[in-house]
Amino acid sequence: MERKECEECGGKLVKKKVEFKMYGISLGEFPAEVCTKCDEEVFDEKTSKEIDAVAKKKGLWGLAKKVKIVKIGSSLAVRIPKAISDFLGLEEGKEALMKPDKNKIIIES
Ligand SMILES: [Zn+2]
DSSP, rough: OOOOBTTTOOOBBEEEEEEEEEEEEEEEEEEEETTTTTTOEOOOOHHHHHHHHHHTTTTTTOOOOOOOOEEEEEEEOOOOHHHHHHTOOOTTTTTOOOOOOOOEEEEEE
């Protein structure tokens, strides 16, 4: 489907190759229609499928998981799913820095 105007702001769309990142890791450059006004990037269905395939190949697919917050003593805790700890190379006993970022928690290893 070819679009001439951005759905978000009505700006002009131009075709270009853009880098697609998932969890901060580049999956490569893919053709997209990019709004010259708001930078909204639109990928067609074929390209979206290609991006999904690359994400699966790199082991990035399905890394986002729902976790439950539990209570340990007076603190709250979450379990880090194995797929995520493997992906980040987290190990028991290693130090990490936890910090809030608006509505997120960032844990840096
Ligand atoms: Zn726009």
